Amino acid sequence: xxxxxxxxEPVGARHVKRPTPLRESVYxxxxxxxxDGTLERGRHLVEVELASxxxxxxxxxxxxxQRLNNEGWVDLRPGFGAMVHVPAEDEVDQLLAAxxxxxxxxxxxxxxxxxxxxxxxxxxxCKVGTAFQESGDIDGTVRTNGDLHNxxxxxxxxxxxxxxxxxxxxxxxxxxxxxxxxxxxASWREHNRLVKAISEGxxxxxxxIMREHTEQTRKAYHELQAASAPAEETATAxxxxxxxxxxxxx
Amino acid sequence: xxxxxxxxEPVGARHVKRPTPLRESVYxxxxxxxxDGTLERGRHLVEVELASxxxxxxxxxxxxxQRLNNEGWVDLRPGFGAMVHVPAEDEVDQLLAAxxxxxxxxxxxxxxxxxxxxxxxxxxxCKVGTAFQESGDIDGTVRTNGDLHNxxxxxxxxxxxxxxxxxxxxxxxxxxxxxxxxxxxASWREHNRLVKAISEGxxxxxxxIMREHTEQTRKAYHELQAASAPAEETATAxxxxxxxxxxxxx
DNA sequence: ACTTGGTAGACTGTCTACCAGGTGCCACAC
DNA sequence: GTGTGGCACCTGGTAGACAGTCTACCAAGT
Numbered sequence: 001x002x003x004x005x006x007x008x009e010p011v012g013a014r015h016v017k018r019p020t021p022l023r024e025s026v027y028x029x030x031x032x033x034x035x036d037g038t039l040e041r042g043r044h045l046v047e048v049e050l051a052s053x054x055x056x057x058x059x060x061x062x063x064x065x066q067r068l069n070n071e072g073w074v075d076l077r078p079g080f081g082a083m084v085h086v087p088a089e090d091e092v093d094q095l096l097a098a099x100x101x102x103x104x105x106x107x108x109x110x111x112x113x114x115x116x117x118x119x120x121x122x123x124x125x126c127k128v129g130t131a132f133q134e135s136g137d138i139d140g141t142v143r144t145n146g147d148l149h150n151x152x153x154x155x156x157x158x159x160x161x162x163x164x165x166x167x168x169x170x171x172x173x174x175x176x177x178x179x180x181x182x183x184x185x186a187s188w189r190e191h192n193r194l195v196k197a198i199s200e201g202x203x204x205x206x207x208x209i210m211r212e213h214t215e216q217t218r219k220a221y222h223e224l225q226a227a228s229a230p231a232e233e234t235a236t237a238x239x240x241x242x243x244x245x246x247x248x249x250x
Numbered sequence: 251x252x253x254x255x256x257x258x259e260p261v262g263a264r265h266v267k268r269p270t271p272l273r274e275s276v277y278x279x280x281x282x283x284x285x286d287g288t289l290e291r292g293r294h295l296v297e298v299e300l301a302s303x304x305x306x307x308x309x310x311x312x313x314x315x316q317r318l319n320n321e322g323w324v325d326l327r328p329g330f331g332a333m334v335h336v337p338a339e340d341e342v343d344q345l346l347a348a349x350x351x352x353x354x355x356x357x358x359x360x361x362x363x364x365x366x367x368x369x370x371x372x373x374x375x376c377k378v379g380t381a382f383q384e385s386g387d388i389d390g391t392v393r394t395n396g397d398l399h400n401x402x403x404x405x406x407x408x409x410x411x412x413x414x415x416x417x418x419x420x421x422x423x424x425x426x427x428x429x430x431x432x433x434x435x436a437s438w439r440e441h442n443r444l445v446k447a448i449s450e451g452x453x454x455x456x457x458x459i460m461r462e463h464t465e466q467t468r469k470a471y472h473e474l475q476a477a478s479a480p481a482e483e484t485a486t487a488x489x490x491x492x493x494x495x496x497x498x499x500x
Numbered sequence: 501a502c503t504t505g506g507t508a509g510a511c512t513g514t515c516t517a518c519c520a521g522g523t524g525c526c527a528c529a530c
Numbered sequence: 531g532t533g534t535g536g537c538a539c540c541t542g543g544t545a546g547a548c549a550g551t552c553t554a555c556c557a558a559g560t
Binding site for chain 2: 063101102158164
Binding site: 269294296297312328329330 | 539542
């Protein structure tokens with residue numbers, strides 16, 4: 001669950017310094033390395049290696065590995081150790097499906113609880129995102145997209161939805177980054193409609209749009225998948241090579 | 251989390267029993283003790299105490315505590331240690347809201363993927379549950395209810411939904427057991443309608459019914475809360491003394 | 501050629517001991 | 531009554547040890 005602090009403390013109860021626990025830093029470092037591919041999928045992670053690599057002892061490494069295991073980044077085989085998780089083929093799909101449910105519900109609740117301030121921020125993000133999109137700044141687009149979705153889940157006011165969505169999102173982004181470029185323009189049009197629905201407090205509409213939005217992402221994933229792996233498909237290939245927009249090879 | 255293997259192994263490749271890691275047993279033991287109240291909410295959990303209590307060393311205890319922290323059972327304050335989580339007032343509500351989203355989506359997918367076999371099992375559970383309900387066997391009713399919901403999430407075929415739902419469910423059941431008796435009969439009528447919708451493959455209807463079903467549970471919770479509220483609260487003092495919306499008396 | 505048995509090395513899971521630093525509490529001083 | 535200093539307790543992290551187990555590899559038997 002990763003309950004990122006945000007302990008809803010009374011404002012101003014800010015504890016000055018937080019000497020981050022070592023295990024936390026190790027956790028961050030490892031996810032980083034997993035995401036950027038330094039630690040390849042399927043690789044056996046040896047505790048003492050990581051320990052000496054990061055300049056700490058085994059304990060923090062172990063604790064980080066167990067958390068990584070709980071969150072599905074690595075698989076812990078008893079008596080053998082941790083291997084970087086290698087995703088099954090249907091896994092991205094399932095993640096995207098879960099995300100659809102979580103974000104759709106978040107959008108509904110966001111519409112219910114939206115304040116003027118929130119809406120203003122949303123509009124701003126839409127503007128910024130569209131600008132990035134038009135200027136071809138992929139990195140900025142992706143980041144702003146993340147910010148927008150994140151803000152919406154935050155607005156739901158439901159810490160569990162926030163938590164789950166964040167978890168799912170991180171995983172999705174790990175083994176499925178390259179979708180962003182494919183459906184940029186349409187995506188931001190949808191965002192605009194979504195923000196409008198939220199600003200009007202139309203819960204059903206917001207939920208509906210968000211659902212379609214994430215479903216689109218899933219479709220885009222499948223098309224990309226089909227396009228980049230025409231090699232040995234398992235019988236499903238015959239379906240429809242019909243309409244496939246395949247620019248942007250990355 | 252603890253995603254059950256389910257590694258798509260060839261059927262009958264049943265591996266022999268593997269000695270559970272100690273940390274696992276410790277984790278189980280602690281959740282058990284938290285749920286049944288042996289470890290009261292807010293209590294400071296001292297590693298060495300637990301260790302000697304369970305007859306293990308600090309290490310497995312620490313690892314278990316970390317996991318409990320990640321999953322929200324305890325709060326880990328750096329430098330001080332673990333305290334059994336004391337739920338905020340709005341927490342159950344948020345859990346139930348999250349559950350509504352997760353289970354509703356599960357029901358939708360279950361309707362999509364249901365096999366004859368699944369439906370048969372669902373019907374059976376409905377029958378058993380109703381019987382328990384009518385005979386006043388609360389324990390049996392609760393258990394069967396759990397089984398039914400669990401089976402439906404399983405049927406969704408989405409391991410993330412299963413995972414999240416299980417997590418949420420466990421938490422809900424911790425600080426909010428007493429709902430079952432309140433709305434027994436209606437609950438099983440709804441179950442029947444739900445199973446019917448699933449058997450007919452009517453996704454929207456299944457999702458809709460499940461949503462209403464869990465919403466009912468939430469309402470029941472609120473009513474119960476309002477009814478038993480006038481009494482004084484137990485030891486939730488830790489919460490911020492500020493914003494205390496009390497006395498709704500619906 | 502294929503299985504069986506044995507051996508060796510590597511790593512995990514757990515334990516013990518130890519230490520530095522932070523936290524909460526209490527008693528004492530004002 | 532309210533600070534303040536001190537003390538005991540506890541955590542977070544380190545180091546080393548050891549048994550159990552997993553993998554790999556090699557050699558001998560069939």
